[in-house]
Amino acid sequence: MAASPALLSLTPAVSRHPYLLFSPCPSPRHLRLAAPPAATPSPSPGPSSSPGPGPGPGPGVFLSPRALSQLDELAAFRYEHAFPHGLLTVRALSRGPGDDAVAEALVRLLASSFSETVRWAPAQRYAQLLAFVIRRYLHERRGLAPHAAVLVGFYRPAGGAAAEAGGGEAAEGGGEEGGEDEGEMACTAEVSFDAVGAPGAPPTPTPPLDFPYICNMTVKTQLRRRGIGKQLLKACEDLVVKMNAKGRVYLHCRIIDQVPFNMYRKAGYNIVQTDSILVWLSLQKRKYLMSKELPQVSVVSESSAKDFDDNILPS
Template sequence: MAAPALLSLSPAVSRHPHLLFSHTHSPRHLRLTPLAASSSPSPSPSPSPAGGGGGVFLSPSALSQLDALAAFRYEHTFPHGSLTVRALTPTDDAEAEVLVRLLASSFSEDVRWAPAQRYAQLLAFVIRRYLYERRGLAPHAAVLVGFYKPAAAEEGGEGEVDGDEGEMACTAEVSLDAVGAPGAPPTPTPPLEFPYICNMTVKTSLRRRGIGKQLLKACEDLVVKMDAKTRVYLHCRIIDEVPFNMYIKAGYDIVQTDSILVWLSLQKRKHLMRKELPQVSVGSDVQP
């Protein structure tokens, strides 16, 4: 569904994830892009020393936000099961590997120029490195993962189960400020100082169950609870009707649309969309 500072998929819940992969066609060339420059109000975080894995030094305020991010949970119950969304932490190595496979599988769905399995293996290598760097930017950016547990009547289905949490069903990334912003966001370019939702996708076998809608709400809930600016941006390709309709129903408006000239670079045209989240007083809880 939306994008980070590494690879670039288009934002789509139903079929096309929006990883920040920069891609072209025939064949697609993947390249890591640099992280966004650290340009935030004082006291400003600064990049970690060499070998620090893309992390930043944290102020007391940022440390408090880091605790809030670790405690973040978004839960929703469907007639067919339940969904729990939380942030991926630096110690979630097993979960990170499941997430790498989920993203690689999602992005390789539409590849026609090479065997999807081989392409997914290439993507897995790039995504693994990307996730390592992005997790080091917490609490300025967060990778959210959603776990689905079917209702009793549906138990016994396929899927990778991670302990008591259930099957990893979906993921999204939220950049909360300029420090955590993508290094190379897709066009039309969003203002980097505002929250930005990207790399949003739902596992193929669990789509069309309302999980994408709740994942989007979880992203918005995180923005509010992290006390970030409440104007949120994301991208959606023009051809992706299902996620586009979901965004419209959720209150997002089109801010700008790619010029038709983007076709010259073999990219699909995209909408930049925006939503003003309701102001919530500090200390209040936002319910799903």
């Protein structure tokens, strides 16, 4: 089954955002499953019906021992960094319904982040349309674990000063929604580990699909300029190493975004290829494809992120 028409039609517009690079998911024929999920009857829709729950493993799906081990690794993954002003915890969004509330908060975060760049009157309606597209996109990406992962970061301010850090929204994406008091949802990023989890139509220049790829990084507006973005990048790299993926990781950076570019260079990323000037014909900004060789150890070196700037620009 191909990606949804709504997602395909909006991909060029969404891809113009420097951090949100949504693209269609690969066809299910790429999934390495021993048996397809068994069909499960769904109740007939009614006036009070709500969107279906997030994807789960599903009955009749058989994963290899390595894939099962990687699922366990994703479930156990935690990346923590203590700032003077608070604590950041990054984990993977799970496939099961237990994280549906967190996924919905993540939809709002991504839609809000992208709509910041919209300067025309119906921006609110555009954000609603984005939320619909992102919700469907996340539903598909969650089902690709362990070949891809959506990371979510939660922030707890030092001394419990939640109102100061999050503008009175300290529990969004955490608290009862996450099953425990994780804190305020602060950031997100997406990592694909191999060709199965790679985006179906990645931005140009096209990265090698069988190598890890980082995209869709954003930090909540009220929490920017606090070093959260660089720690989110480190969390992505740490997870790539823990998942035993190939050691070279790729990402994109728009040429006009000098601050993120400097951050990536200081983190050890080098330019592999530059977009053709012809991408302007599709109303997109030219981009660099950048890559970095990760150390083949269980923990990413602390020096990989030393002294580089936050990768999220305020609107």
